[in-house]
Amino acid sequence: MASGQKISERGMAVGLRALNRVASSPALDRLGLRDQAAWALHGAGRNGTRAATAAGRRFAAVQRLSRPARQRTDAEPGRSDLFDLTATEEQQLLRNSVGELALARIRPAAAAADDATATPSELLTEVDELGLTMVGVPEELGGVVADRSATTAVLIAEAIAHGDMGIGVACLAPAAVCTAIALWGDADQQARYLPPFVSDDVPVAALALMEPQPLFDPLTPMTRAVKSPDGGYMLNGAKALVPRAANAELFVVGARLGDRGPALFVVESGADGLSVAPEPGMGVRAAATGRLELDDVRLPASALLNGLAGGSSSAGAAYRDCVALARLGWCALAIGTGQAVLDYVTEYVSERRAFGEPISNRQAVAFAVANIAIELEGMRLATYRAAARVDRGLEFHREVALARWLCAEHGMAIGSEGVQLLGGHGYVKEHPVERWYRDLRAAGMLEGGVLV
């Protein structure tokens, strides 16, 4: 595939070397095996029965570090503090590579993936080849980027969602888990779980924060973790709209830990008491969302993320940061899809004629397009600001909340205007705007799933 080749070459140019190994046959063999498991589960799901989670791999530490590895943040003294909207060269390369793949491969696959509530495995492999998970892994553990950069992750998510949000979520779901473990895992957790994410065979994984109840507040999850006498934990509850839930081999799950508040737990898919059922939604259907049920799931003490670093407050702080960084990921996705809407309607209203002239000659139409552009740019800048603050080690929760609100409200409005501007044509599947309408509703309300 010509464009894929080009992208790999560019990927190498920015140092995402290890990735071309995927093409080697052992990897394909393993993928083939996983596909069979996936197919079986998909079939079970369609029959309406609850299925076990994916059989999963054995995660075992190969090399253990004496202390957890962390990527540097961008908080070095002496770095320019000027206002700047220029992405670094590395970011531009990554954005362009992903953007190219998004338009050449993801957009054409979007309608069928939406219909099938699944992203084709060849496409997932192709995106895995870009090594998006490697961006979030410290160099000591095989990652390729020394600096932790939420901004880079935002630019990648934006570019991928310009192709399609549902496929984007499917592609980015493993990176969310990998980034969470890189940020908050201790040395053992990192050694155990991170190496596969920089291998040829990236595990399917999902960050499960969302829950089924109305007015869900991720800070007070209903999923409960109880400390067991043996020092481990027992989890009970349900997680909603988890991307690629049926195929995931690894989850990071949010649960309330007694009086200590919410915390994150690493849960391997083979755990007893874990089950999954398909839960397709109005949008992001290509992400194959599922309901994850936890019924007396027993976990070892080592499953608690950030449990050792500084006691309860530390696990709580990690959880709060996780919620915020996941929201920022959804903001980035909303911007990418919002841009797709703007591009599409701009062309459409210029070509569509009514009353003897292009409809873009009418203020009612033209102003709607102008307003999409204004609000989209506001969403983008607010999202970039929050991400850049994360990278500089500044407080970012307020900025994420503001970006989240903008992307929820204006993202939804942009989805709606996208359909409106095409009139009846916007309502039928001949045009992608009806899908974007559905996807953009997800962006302002889902929790977890992606993480930057």
Add this chain to the structure above:
Amino acid sequence: MINLETPRKFETLVSQAHQVAVSVFRPNSRKYDTAEHEHPKELDMLAALLDGMTESGGMGGAGVGTVGGGADANGAGDGTGAGSGNRNGSNMASLLGLIELCWGDVGLMLSMPRQGLGQAAIAALATPDQLERFGGKWAAMAITEPEAGSDSAAIRTTAAIDPAHPDEYVLNGSKIFVTSGERAELVVVWATLDRAQGRAAIKSFVVERTNPGFKLERLEHKLGIRASDTANFVLQDCRVPKENLLGSSEIESRKGFAGAMQTFDNTRPMVAGMAIGVARACLEATREHLGTAGVEIDYDRPPASQTAAAAEFISMEAEWEAARLLTLQAAWMADNRKPNSLQASMAKAKAGRVGTEIALRCVALCGAAGFGEGELLEKWARDAKILDLFEGTQQIQLLIIARQLLDRTSAELK
């Protein structure tokens, strides 16, 4: 490297402008809102003080007057990002200063001696000789006429060479809505050399306020920004030296008018900044009132899980943030010599409407304290509305944005 924080180098400027807002503007806000048309004498002393600060390097460019050309004292490259060439210069400095001053009082900011949009036009179009003569003076801008508002190409004020005195133009017509028209030393007047030739024939002329042919007709009574005088003029055989025409006297295609319109690329972000300043004042006061009323705002919880007041506050803050960042973007682009006409209009459109909306919603959230004259919220809500009108209304901004995005001419998208 993407970074949307404002740099440390402007901290002094911002804090000085804030001090002015706190100690001069706020204490006089109500006084000159009530005593419309009275000269705010406190500002004369302030102006002298600011001139001193400017000379000593502080307060560099905190105001509209310095925007848009000339030497760029703050524009030195970043120096640390090897070859990046990123600049945070006079446009951003002016913007940040204005936001602080308008947090204090928009009307009083507009009344600051030697500030004024006329200087932006002079800076953009003047020859070195004209800069020498007019630079640093208080210059107002006269574009609007009774029959030509947003449609500035339709102005009827004429300028013609007097055959008997070929070194003079004679101007005739009437101008309305001239901000600081009474107090300024100079007024930049738009007039046409030949109505038949449309936009291309429109030129700017610098008119001395003392010119006998330039008659103040009346001062407007307004909804807000009452501290700022808004003057209407009649030009009756108003003679100005030929050298007072800014830019070229040739009537050439549409270049001249486009040049005049380009002034707006620099001034629109400044007006957006004014809206951001006044809206921030509203948000801060409202947050205090809500705090007293026991409303807590939590940025981690979904707005829908909080009180309606908290959710509304977060939504206003978010809209304000979008407007603020759009405005910083437009100023940053101007500093880096990137064409920013689209972004300038986006900033103006967003900040104009958001400023008014926030101010009005804050009045409602604060109840009697918001509506009554005991506090300033009701005044800010009246002041804010002008910022969605002057320097191009909301609708004009949308037209400009849409024409650029959709590649429409003004004949196609009317």
